[in-house]
Amino acid sequence: MFLEINISNNSSIITEGKKVMKRIRRLICTLLSISMILTATAIYAFGQTIDSVNQGNVSDSSSKELKLQVMDTGNRFPGVENSSSFPKLKMNRKGAKIGRGEKLRLKAFYYPPTRKGTNFRWVSTNRKVAKVTSDGIVKGIRPGRTNIVVSQRSNPSVRAICKVTVGxxxxxxxxxxxxxxxxxxxxxxxxxxxxxxxxxxxxxxxxxxxxxxxxxxxxxxxxxxxxxxxxxxxxxx
Incomplete structure (x- = not known):
């Protein structure tokens, strides 16, 4: 008794099966990507909600629901990354040139101006060239260059720099x-x-x-x- 096998037909079935498996793998990859995006979006939204709670922008109603106000800034502050959420510390001058014995008044502020504060720390990186007082008054000592750095006392990583030349x-x-x-x-x-x-x-x-x-x-x-x-x-x- 002989068993006759149609090899060409079986090959066609195998080829079709491989195509189906490829489609299934692509579908699985797509679903995984969508899942990762949704997860990341949920984490971001949760973080924004927590930030709003810490900043006092969320009110607790009688139904214990958190109500979050979202405002579109429309990129009104070009050149400032995440300007609506992270005010940066700035100075009224980025650079200055003064003489020996001459004084210069520097001012620090937040940009965008969504936050007020005066509890700053002022430092000169080269006190032999210029000194700075606790309220931002710079005095030239001798010719050279130095950086005047202003920062938050509570968070020194938030800072601004003015390059000063004494000539x-x-x-x-x-x-x-x-x-x-x-x-x-x-x-x-x-x-x-x-x-x-x-x-x-x-x-x-x-x-x-x-x-x-x-x-x-x-x-x-x-x-x-x-x-x-x-x-x-x-x-x-």
Whole structure:
């Protein structure tokens, strides 16, 4: 007795079976992905609810239901990550240049302005260059660079930084003239090109480093390490 087997038909059945298994595996992967997304969403929503409870934004009604108010900020604060939930500590200046003995007032605030607070800690990373008081007043000590850091006392990781340069001073004696806009008054480790002042009815003849106007100067070299007092020379038109 012989058993006849149709190999071609069985091969077709096996091929179809493999296709079905692939579809089943894809379906399972899709369902798992959806499940993970739903789980993550639920955890996030629960965390937001707890934050709202801690911040006093959730009221407890007679039915013991938690009511959460959700507000869309519409990205009104560009450049600030999670601005609606996490106010950041900022300063009124990111950088400043002052002379020795000169003072600068820095102010700290939260951004977005959804929170008030004055219990800050002020620190200079290089107290030999500049010092800062407990209310943000910086005083230049000697030429150099330092960072002025303000932070929350309760959470030092929440902080802001202002880069401060203390430089050598430049004083001008215009002899009745008017300085050009943005004429440098402080410099440190940089080449400074001196700007021409103006005086009605006179032609500017240059800056000099002596009262007698005999030693002319047109720029301050990058390697210079001294204060300068400059005197303007004029010639009647």
């Amino acid at each position: 050598y001073s430049i004083k001008y004696h215009t002899k009745g003239g008017r300085l050009a806009r943005r004429s440098p008054r402080v410099y440190y480790n940089e080449r400074v090109t001196l700007k021409d002042p103006v005086k009605k009815g006179y032609e500017f003849k240059g800056w000099y480093i002596d009262r007698g106007r005999t030693r002319k100067i047109t720029y301050i070299d990058k390697d210079a390490d001294r204060d300068y007092t400059l005197y303007a020379k004029w010639e009647k038109e």
